[in-house]
Amino acid sequence: MARREKKGRPTSIRLFPETERYLMRCPGRSLTDKFEYLVTFCMKREEMLAKVEEDYQKRFEAFEEELKRKEKLLYKLQETIKDLIAEIEKEKGR
Known part of the structure; x- marks a missing residue:
């Protein structure tokens, strides 16, 4: 890696074989380079x-707001339909 900062103290780690195989597939010449690449990639x-x-x-919240508006509209439409049906039945009864 082309970093100019000073490296910290030496550290050793023990890895599971599967983790080591994965780490060794990363780009870099040394284990340190490979590990730094992987951590930087994750960051x-x-x-x-x-x-x-x-x-x-944000999109989810916008969809929720739209759904609330549509539910209110649906409720108003249902109430209007009920009122119209009641009016029609009243007209038939005359």
């Missing part, structure tokens, strides 16, 4: 997913 992906989630939440 960027996390930021992107947070933005996507925020956008979906």
